[in-house]
Amino acid sequence: MSMRRTRTTVTVSSDRGVFMISVAAELAEMHPQTLRMYEQRGLIEPKRSPKGTRLYSHEDVERLRRIQEMTNDLGLNLAGVEHVLRMEQELDRAKRRVDALERRTEELQAEMVSQIDAVKRELRGGELVPLKHTHSLLPHRMPPAEPEPSRPRRIPIRRDGEQPAR
Structure with a gap:
């Protein structure tokens, strides 16, 4: 009668406490x-x-x-070791933050490209005329008027639901 040996392999997470x-x-x-x-x-x-x-x-x-x-x-003495370990921890946190920001930047860039493509598709079917061909559509330019003394302009601001001032 032959005995058959079985082998069991256990995988343990590297952060799980297993050693006394x-x-x-x-x-x-x-x-x-x-x-x-x-x-x-x-x-x-x-x-x-x-x-x-x-x-x-x-x-x-x-x-x-x-x-x-x-x-x-x-x-190194233990104070030096503590300092090195703390700096490594801070560096690791900074790397994770940079990675997250880079991922977000890529997402935003992809979103911008998508939106630009959508605008381009919209414009292709629209009635826009390239700038170089507009001179025949616009009246002749008038010479510029004398410049007025510069003073701040007031721009009326309307809040949502507010009626324009008369």
Whole structure:
């Protein structure tokens, strides 16, 4: 009788807390107390189980490795690490905002092109005469009058529903 082995693969979201502190510390090659200290400083925020156990995600472990790289390889202190992480967060927010603005710009440009095309279609069937052919339709120009002294002009403004002044 041959035993058949089955293999089950589980895919877990990279931000889901799956590692207890001892496993996360081992994966990040740190002491568990270091993880607790980083949490107190706000450098990392592990999820919590219903009973309050810290649960670290793959993203958390990668962040811990980055922190270790900045402190060990680049010589940053934790205040420097905090500053770098905060700047990266701000840069990420700015990139998302720029992406959203670029998408909106593309939408508006497409809308403008559509509206311009609609106006062009309307004008093709209309009775507009190209400007170069209007000279025969208009009376001869009169010489310009003497310019009046400049003074502000009053333009009557009418609000919706208001009758014109007489």
